[in-house]
Amino acid sequence: MIAEQMSTPADAQAYTPEARAEDRTSIEDDIQKFLQKGGKVAEVAVGERADPPRKPENNYGRGSI
Numbered sequence: 001m002i003a004e005q006m007s008t009p010a011d012a013q014a015y016t017p018e019a020r021a022e023d024r025t026s027i028e029d030d031i032q033k034f035l036q037k038g039g040k041v042a043e044v045a046v047g048e049r050a051d052p053p054r055k056p057e058n059n060y061g062r063g064s065i
């Protein structure tokens with residue numbers, strides 16, 4: 001079981017600084033394309049959510065048998 005959880009050398013290659021630099025460059029390119037097409041980036045305040053918290057529901061015993 002422990003052997004299944006261990007990473008392989010291929011997995012380790014994905015986390016090298018060079019691989020991460022490639023990912024960062026790709027993401028930066030995608031952001032620039034998005035902005036050039038008229039996209040906008042909005043900063044969201046810390047703690048702000050799109051869906052406000054809801055009151056907990058008591059669904060005990062309401063399901064079919």
